[in-house]
Amino acid sequence: MSKVLVTGASGQDGYYLINLLRQQGCVVHAQSRRQTHPSLHRDGASWHVGDPADRDFLDSLIASVMPDEIYNLAAVSRPIQSWGAPRETADVNAFVPQDICELLLKYKPDSRLFQASSSEIFGDAVDHTQNEQTLCAPKSPYGVAKLYAHRIVGAYRAQYGLHVSTGILFNHESPKRPLSFVSQKIAYAAAAVSLGLNETPEVDETGRPILLDGKMALGDLSVRRDFGFAGDYVEAMRLIVQHPTADDYVIGTGRDHSIEDFCHQAFSLVGQRWEDHVIVDPGLMRKVDSRYTRADTAKIRSVLNWQPNVDFQALVSMMVKAQTAIIRGSMS
Known part of the structure; x- marks a missing residue:
């Protein structure tokens, strides 16, 4: 039975991912920066409240949970919001993923990591569709920080052989989206x-x-925008982590x-x-x-046989x- 840690778990992706993990028999630990709504505690996850940008908190969390898998969803979540908090955006979106990689080396190098990347790393891409090789030219603190995380995870994978992967998530929505979107x-x-x-x-x-x-x-x-359903995208996250080889994948609908x-x-x-x-x-x-934005999903469809179910x-x-x-x- 896998022990899984989901960071930044209080948003829509955390909601659908925790449900999926529980259905698959995983022991789930979930982190949020603030106390979650009481209804969330009925999902069967163990919740940990603290700031992932606090290195001491993050160190203690990973050392105590010793997860087999980590899904890092923690982020300042909106590009427009990042202009009002550029330093916080860098701390959470860029450096927390790097800290997680360092802590895996320290405590559990056989653990597997999924890092939530974003189509915002592409900026205004000149290509008709964007894939894993598309030139990145982000235009906001959010996109720049996400690109740093995307690249640093790949660097740790190459340098240390960690099973760390990224999913370049295109816009994904659900009834759980905040009204700010x-x-x-x-x-x-x-x-x-x-x-x-x-x-x-x-x-x-x-x-x-x-x-x-x-x-x-x-x-x-x-x-x-390439709009998809968050419930479909967390299934892609799970497939990425379960695959024998760590890698980077675009996750979108192609429309x-x-x-x-x-x-x-x-x-x-x-x-x-x-x-x-x-x-x-x-x-x-x-x-x-x-x-x-429009995702070229050829890689994830062919390698992982994933495709969205909700149009x-x-x-x-x-x-x-x-x-x-x-x-x-x-x-x-």
Whole structure:
């Protein structure tokens, strides 16, 4: 029975990964920087609260758990957020993965590591699709730090023969996404409209209600992303760790959709025209942003026989339905 440590486990990826690991009979230890919601403790994991950027805490955690596998999901999780905390982003996104590699050498060199990398390492890639060989040109502190982690894990693998791998994760969403992400913001607004709301209690990053006078404010609607389902992507993580040879893999769907497409799909599900409920706010336009991502998943499909099960339409549908249930529950 494998003993597994999931760092940064309180987000959506941690939720789906812990469920998967428990289903597969693993003993799961989970780390979060803050006390988790009580409902999370019913998932069968043992929770450890502390800052992974605190080297003493991380040393003690790995020394006490002695995990057979580590899934490092700990991160400052949004590129735009990283501009407000560039040093913290470097500490967590770049140096924590390196610290984990050092601690594996110290305590358990036969342990296997999955490092959550990101398509943000590519920046505005000139290629139509991005794969493991695509030139990296990140454009934010988040992307730069993730690229450092991506490269340093590969360096430790080559230098010491550690079984340490990275998954270059493209955008992955789920009903567990926070409202600070545009995908969930759109799903929430569509659900609110379907329930007859004209204004919502939840606010966006500017402090404006997500739905105000029946309208939601967004930035650049033409930005295109490879959107997948987080529940599918954690299955890819598990396959990567279980494979005999450590390596780097792109994880995505191979298809891209614009923010406008997401709006159209979400509002269509509730019988509405997105144009009637979405306005473009120039203040939400990002000066620095990756405008296009689309994964070339040939390697992970051929080597690990992985492919996503949830398509774009089903993903948006599950998110809108989940938000509808949440809002309806809050109204009762």
